[in-house]
Amino acid sequence: MAPSYGQGVYYARRRSTLIGRIAPELRPGASVLDLGCGNGTYLAAFGILGNVGSLHGIDLSLEMVREAKRRMAGRAHLVQAEVCALPYRAQSFDLVLASHVLPFAYELGLAVSDIARVLKPGALLVATLGGGSARGALRSLMAPEQWAEFEKSAFDHSLTRRIDRGPERYLAAGRAAGLQVEMQTLTFRLTWRDVAEWLRIRWVGIASGREIAQRIADEVLAPRLDQEVEVRQTIMLARKPAG
């Protein structure tokens, strides 16, 4: 998982859509922190932008940190850490990215208040909320009973059980931390072939019910592989007041 996470068209498009939204917010020389940086795909994309001053990433998984170090080859500062206890001084960063990690935080309120601590005055937290993925699009193709069987077979619930997908908790946590919060929706387009690739790379290979999951995916996706689908992603933009 650590070397392969983030491969394929779905992740590439999700990344470029988010980076495209963030890029205009970056002033030249900005210091950027990527929380739950995984194997470093977002850090690499920030590196390509050219106007970033310093790149930092944390991840709870040592394996992911190792992969990110390998990918970034000295161009980013990487450490193993938890989002609720950031190993940085107050007011260190111009931008903090939390892509698909806050839903796993030990305690969302603690994580957001520690992020607020490390933001410089006027700096921005960009966080994706759980649930904005190809999964929702896939669900719309299935009858409720078929979705229930597919979901049980395809997705590892030890990873997804704790995820709270609603924006209300994120809004409340941002406001409690003194941040100015707004929600936005990003969209990007894929084909169902790309969704099938995402399922294969990310989920079905490790699923406990992999034969059932693959059969249902084939049944539902085979007739429409070349059709396009729109994927929506809700993000939170939370700015620390300039002071």
Ligand SMILES: C[S@@+](CC[C@H](N)C(=O)[O-])C[C@H]1O[C@@H](n2cnc3c(N)ncnc32)[C@H](O)[C@@H]1O
């Ligand atoms: C779903 S992946 C997202 C990776 C990347 N940010 C992206 O959007 O493609 C979640 C990542 O967050 C890490 N993670 C999960 N819980 C964490 C926590 N409490 N603190 C720090 N990292 C965490 C995982 O190890 C994993 O690399």
